[in-house]
Amino acid sequence: NAGVMQNPRHLVRRRGQEARLRCSPMKGHSHVYWYRQLPEEGLKFMVYLQKENIIDESGMPKERFSAEFPKEGPSILRIQQVVRGDSAAYFCASSPSGRLETQYFGPGTRLLVL
Amino acid sequence: AQSVTQLGSHVSVSEGALVLLRCNYSSSVPPYLFWYVQYPNQGLQLLLKYTTGATLVKGINGFEAEFKKSETSFHLTKPSAHMSDAAEYFCAVSAADSWGKLQFGAGTQVVVTP
16 A cells, blocks of 8 residues: 655746646545644644635645645646745645545655755 | 744754654643644645543654643654654644644744754
């Protein structure tokens, strides 16, 4: 059973470009969480999604960031018009049913904005 | 609201010595508590978790943690450190009435010396 897949593993963008980060949850998991890890900091919750629904986006910046988890395909975290402060590691985690279920983390996407 | 404080951003232990990583939390509702480990350039792996029941929780790789409600603590221990324990460790809390989103501490980097 493959684990949580994230791609790309590394992404370099220039200021003003768009970044698209993909997350494929573990087989049978329909709940996805996105976290951001800034340098020298712990992970911060961004958004929680179920298939076709955003459940909790309280950690998402109000502008430029969006997330989706379509019925088919991976979950996408999209950052428009990236700025240097967006440089971070972005982790996706999946679980079978949310709540108390263990979250399984992917290897992360490391975004560098030049 | 929840928060997590990890005392000590860096800990150095000798191989074979006790590993003790401190975590204190605050939560307005019964918390669920987790310890994750992160190896360089990898995602997070669950070491152990406390939800309900026995307050001494055993995890993988010889780690254990004890939930002490009166002290609002969830310290992680391992009797004898191994070189392979060198990694970053994160304590996290999730509120019982939340959707499972995790609030992480800032992390503790563990160095194991021969």
